Amino acid sequence: MVTLKDVAKLAGVSPCTVSRVLSRKAPVQEKTRQRVLESIKELNYFPNLSARxxxxxxxxxxxxxxxxxxxxxxxxxxxxxxxxxxxxxxxxxxxxxxxxxxxxxxxxxxxxxxxxxxxxxxxxxxxxxxxxxxxxxxxxxxxxxxxxxxxxxxxxxxxDNKYGGYLAARYLIEKGHRNIATVYGNPLLALYPQRTEGFYEGLARSGMEPNPDLAWQCDCKQKYEVQRLVAQKLKEGYRPDAIFAQSDPIAIDVKIAITSFGLKVPQDIAVIGFDNVGYSENFDLTTVEQPxxxxxxxxxxxxxxxxxxxxxxxxxxxxxxxxxxxxxxx
Incomplete structure (x- = not known):
């Protein structure tokens, strides 16, 4: 088991110096601090939490x-x-x-x-x-x-979830889309009502009224639920020219549902997401990025x-x- 003394020995400092680096209660020169942190990482040292x-x-x-x-x-x-x-x-x-x-x-x-x-x-x-x-x-x-x-x-x-929804609406409108749907998850999660509110404000700026028939709520925790929902809406004859999916996981499932129905993204239906997680680029997904x-x-x-x-x-x-x-x- 690696001890604080082992870290001190490798870093060429006293055990007290290692303790000061860990506790941050006393000043330590930056070069010394970095040397101690590198030694901690190299030895995979974990402080004894119970004792501390x-x-x-x-x-x-x-x-x-x-x-x-x-x-x-x-x-x-x-x-x-x-x-x-x-x-x-x-x-x-x-x-x-x-x-x-x-x-x-x-x-x-x-x-x-x-x-x-x-x-x-x-x-x-x-x-x-x-x-x-x-x-x-x-x-x-x-x-x-x-x-x-x-x-x-x-x-x-x-x-800024509300502004993100607004940006999504304005982006799609500027691309020429007018019949825009949105897909979102549990409305008890505040982020979805906020994004929806911003989205509707973005529509209103161009004189467009929200269409309740194009606001599709789904249980995002259930596997394939988004795909099932979007496929069902398409079968019922709904043909939005764009969809604001209020998270990237939703957006990817929306894309899958559209292409499985024999339609093309973005030629038939454009899709924009919200997140910009690692795999979003792999799916060529336009999205609202969070920091x-x-x-x-x-x-x-x-x-x-x-x-x-x-x-x-x-x-x-x-x-x-x-x-x-x-x-x-x-």
């Missing part, structure tokens, strides 16, 4: 709650959060709640029992998850929310600043700009 918790009253561990690990947004966020936390001497425990409040609550109780210092949430359903967050705050746990709005608007880091890495880094750094008493535990919501990434689907 007894000594310092904290574990330097963060809990990150992921609603659905199959959505590729969350592996991206997880990697970024872990990297940012590690830079500051913190570890991260990941919990996939599967969009279940019951699982979420069970994870919270387990992590509280292991003396996790703070939490990062990508929330489940509005109103339900908020009670969990409020309860944790009342117990004195610092909590930060990312990517998804909830009823607790402090310490929240999100993309995942920046959001993850900023949220993690802010939580650590709260834990280290360098920031107020109550900060207003931070909203990040989005932009269109143009490819071949629209």
């Amino acid at each position: 918790a007894l000594k310092e009253g904290k574990t330097k561990t963060i809990g990150f709650f992921i609603p659905n690990l199959q959505n590729l947004i969350y592996p991206i966020l997880a990697v970024a959060i872990q990297a940012e936390a590690w830079k500051h001497g913190y570890s991260v425990i990941f919990c996939d709640t599967q969009e279940s409040q019951k699982i979420e609550k069970e994870y919270v109780e387990k992590l509280k029992g292991t003396a996790v210092d703070g939490f990062i949430f990508s929330t489940s359903l509005v109103g339900k998850n908020s009670r969990t967050i409020l309860s944790l705050k009342e117990e004195g746990y610092p909590v930060v929310s990312i990517m998804r709005d909830n009823d607790v608007t402090t310490n929240t880091f999100v993309s 995942f890495i920046q959001i993850a880094n900023d949220a993690t750094a802010h939580l650590i600043d709260i834990l280290e008493q360098r920031a107020s535990p109550v900060q207003p919501e931070k909203v990040y700009p989005v932009r269109i990434i143009e490819r071949g689907s629209a």
Whole structure:
């Protein structure tokens, strides 16, 4: 088992210096700090959290709650959060709640029992998850929310979902499309109503009224549900000339449904998504890009600043700009 002394020996410093680098409680020259961090990485050293918790009253561990690990947004966020936390001497425990409040609550109780210092949430359903967050705050746990709005608007880091929907509408209209559908997931997730609101505002700017018959809600958790829904709409005779799919996973399934029906993208129906995750380029998907890495880094750094008493535990919501990434689907 690698010890702190092993790290000190490899880095050519004292064990006290390694402790200072890990705790960040005392200044260390940057060259020395980098040498220690490189030694930690080379030896794959992990601090003894139990011993440190007894000594310092904290574990330097963060809990990150992921609603659905199959959505590729969350592996991206997880990697970024872990990297940012590690830079500051913190570890991260990941919990996939599967969009279940019951699982979420069970994870919270387990992590509280292991003396996790703070939490990062990508929330489940509005109103339900908020009670969990409020309860944790009342117990004195610092909590930060990312990517998804909830009823607790402090310490929240999100993309500008409404403006993203607006951009999608304006982009499609400028391409000459007028009969535009939208496909979205659970409306209890705030991001979908926000994107829909922006989308409708974009239509209204060109004097276009929202068509309820072209607003298609689906259960995104069910495999092939998006494809089934879009195929059914096409069979019923609906022929939008463009579709705003309110996430990239939805957009890819929309494309599959269109081509399986014998139509072409974008010649017959243009498709624009929302996310710009890694595989979006492989599907030549025009999409609204969210700054995942920046959001993850900023949220993690802010939580650590709260834990280290360098920031107020109550900060207003931070909203990040989005932009269109143009490819071949629209």
